[in-house]
Amino acid sequence: MRASHDDEAAPAPAAPAAWRRYLTLLVKLAFMAAALWLVARHLDLPALGRTLRQARPGWLALAAVLFTVSKLISSVRLNTFFRAVGIQLTERYNLRLYWLGMFYNLFLPGGIGGDGYKVYLLGKEFPGRRGLIFRALLLDRLSGMVALLVLLLALLAVVPAAELRAAGALALPTWWRAVPLALMPVGLAASYGLGRWGFGEFRSAFGRTSWEALGVQGAQVLCAWALLAALGAAGGPVLPYLLVFLASSIAAVLPLTVGGLGARELTFLYGAQLFALSGPVAVSVSVLFYVITALVSLVGALVRVGRG
Numbered sequence: 001m002r003a004s005h006d007d008e009a010a011p012a013p014a015a016p017a018a019w020r021r022y023l024t025l026l027v028k029l030a031f032m033a034a035a036l037w038l039v040a041r042h043l044d045l046p047a048l049g050r051t052l053r054q055a056r057p058g059w060l061a062l063a064a065v066l067f068t069v070s071k072l073i074s075s076v077r078l079n080t081f082f083r084a085v086g087i088q089l090t091e092r093y094n095l096r097l098y099w100l101g102m103f104y105n106l107f108l109p110g111g112i113g114g115d116g117y118k119v120y121l122l123g124k125e126f127p128g129r130r131g132l133i134f135r136a137l138l139l140d141r142l143s144g145m146v147a148l149l150v151l152l153l154a155l156l157a158v159v160p161a162a163e164l165r166a167a168g169a170l171a172l173p174t175w176w177r178a179v180p181l182a183l184m185p186v187g188l189a190a191s192y193g194l195g196r197w198g199f200g201e202f203r204s205a206f207g208r209t210s211w212e213a214l215g216v217q218g219a220q221v222l223c224a225w226a227l228l229a230a231l232g233a234a235g236g237p238v239l240p241y242l243l244v245f246l247a248s249s250i251a252a253v254l255p256l257t258v259g260g261l262g263a264r265e266l267t268f269l270y271g272a273q274l275f276a277l278s279g280p281v282a283v284s285v286s287v288l289f290y291v292i293t294a295l296v297s298l299v300g301a302l303v304r305v306g307r308g
Contacts, residue, residue: 051231051280052287059230063223064292070219071102071296077143077212081136084205087126096303097121103300106293132201139199140209145253146191147213151221152246153180153187159239221245223292227285233278241282244271248286264290 075091075098082089089097101114115137123130157180188210195206224245228234233241248267265286272282 063226066223099300102297143213147217240275
């Protein structure tokens with residue numbers, strides 16, 4: 001009788017964990033609401049509406065295609081990590097699972113989440129490898145962050161001096177561009193060394209996934225450029241917008257809001273002020289990028305994840 005009583009009492013600690021999930025979600029929603037309120041408070045909303053209404057459909061379609069391409073490459077990159085540790089998935093099955101994860105991450109942020117679902121499902125298919133699956137997902141995200149930083153440094157090294165002067169960087173010495181150029185190989189070497197030290201079992205995948213990560217972020221930068229063209233802003237100072245876009249992508253990755261909404265817009269707003277860019281155009285790029293992300297991720301609701 002006592003053993004039976006202990007078995008019934010065992011699940012009790014699960015309740016606080018559920019409360020922590022709900023509390024985390026509430027904090028994210030509060031941060032997101034505050035960020036969007038700040039954007040609305042400092043932005044000309046009628047001008048934002050006019051900018052969005054004038055977007056050219058053809059360029060929007062191209063932006064959606066480029067974003068989809070970035071996700072296809074990202075799916076292949078994740079499968080490269082899986083295969084490095086003997087988790088053999090067909091590209092088709094992995095893609096279906098990846099797309100369903102995108103849907104969960106964006107539309108079900110308070111629940112299991114896309115990454116959690118992958119760990120759960122693949123953990124059942126590959127018993128004893130749940131830890132490796134989690135580490136593959138973590139390394140996948142870290143490789144994407146490294147690629148973001150590399151592209152950010154590359155753009156910073158080539159942005160015209162006139163556009164930096166608008167950001168108050170007039171006092172920078174002439175040799176300053178050597179700094180981001182030097183940081184690129186140093187950062188790549190450091191990330192490779194940390195990867196070998198902390199994720200040595202994935203060593204065989206490092207070279208290929210590094211190029212795939214750059215392909216993912218490069219396609220998304222082109223997506224942002226297409227959005228600027230849709231808004232009629234591609235003929236102006238494009239590089240500062242793209243710099244702000246990359247910075248906003250880093251902000252969106254941080255677990256501060258639901259699906260990055262709010263964090264990206266706030267970054268675009270203050271980035272536009274820093275580089276003396278059009279606030280409505282900058283925030284419109286952010287809004288349109290989120291809409292494209294949501295529409296593409298919504299396809300995941302139609303995906304079945306059974307084998308075959």
